[in-house]
Amino acid sequence: MDIIDFRFRPNTQATIDGFTKSTMFKGMFAKMDLTRLYAQSVPEVVDMISKEGYVKAVITGRDCSGTYDAKSNNEGVKAFVREFPDMFLGFMGVDPNRGMDAIYELDKDIREDGMHGACIDPYLAKMFVNDARYYPVYSKCCELDIPVIVATGPGTLVPGAVMEHAAPRYIDYVARDFPQLKIIISHGGYPWVEEAIMITERNENVYMELSEYERHPGGESYVKAAANLIGDKILFASAHPGADFRDALAMYKGFGLSEDVxxxxxFRNAQKVLGL
Structure with missing residues (x-):
């Protein structure tokens, strides 16, 4: 079976260092067993995932430089894509606190550098996803005909972050105001599981990936919804190397979903979202 992973990063030493030294996520990663992480070269990673059926992997960037003492990692994402453009698709992190500079940069990243989408982190930007400061980002995504990934989730131990900023209910407003915009809820809108499921179901332009939260309390609702309600709206995402991609593949095989779902x-849902 062909596989498109909608949240992936090669486990290079630079990626691992970025995890362990993160300004925003050091508390979260301190709770995780990072001793299992091992560094590989990018060619080694591509060879490894190709053998498992991968045909594409989305690498998401992050820019929260307006609110945290952290540089954007977009250049690192571009480097991965330049090295293996047939495998990796780059989504650029966009910080709305940077105003029009962020919009001009996104335009260049897509038109000139061949990137494929945008990625935003409302709880790191410290604003709701339907804040007016985000609307120029969505307008530019519509103009460029690219999807936007919205990072949700509880933001565990992220200093200064408010979980409510990531609540998926506010995505409903954006889906209404920008019906041509393809929106991907990242991390399943957790812990608002049922809310995220219904927002995905009721809006034609909203999709969802569940990375890292399939086995959290209440996660069984994701599996039930995939089988009976939104199998055509869920995208596989491993969150490798934070969660090993092989473990994620095994987990999905064990869900008991039909072959078609x-x-x-x-593959097919991501193929549609990406316009491949």
Whole structure:
């Protein structure tokens, strides 16, 4: 089965260092067993995932330089894509606190550097996803015909972050105001599981990936929804190397989903969103 992973980073030493030294996520990663992480070269990573059926992997950037003492990692994402453009698709992190500078940069990243989408982190930007400061980002995404990934989740131990900023209910407003914009809820809108499921179901332009939260309390609702309600709207995402991609693949195989739903989740839904 062909696989498109919608949240992936090669486990290079630079990626691992970025995890362990993160300004925002050091508390979260301190709770995790990072001793299992090992560094590989990018060619080694591509060879490894190709053998498992990967045909594409989305690498998400992050820019929260307006609110945290952290540089954007977009240049690192571009470097991965330049090295293996047939495998990796780059989504650029956009910080709305940077105003029009962020919009001009995104335009260049897509038109000139061949990137494929935008990625935003409302709880790191410290504003709701339907804040007016985000609307120029969505307008530019519509103009460029690119999707936007919205990072949700509880932001565990992130200093200064407010979990409510990541609540998926506010994505409903954006989906209404920008019906042509393809929106991907990242991390399943957790812990608002049922809310995220219904927002995905009721809006034609909203999709969802569940990375890292499938096995959290209440996560069984994601699996039930995939089987019976939104199998055509869920995208496979491993969050490698934070969660090993092989463990994620094994987990999905164990969900007992039909072959057709599995093909949708693993490949066809992402193929549609990405316009491949």
């Amino acid at each position: 599995m093909e949708q989740i693993m």
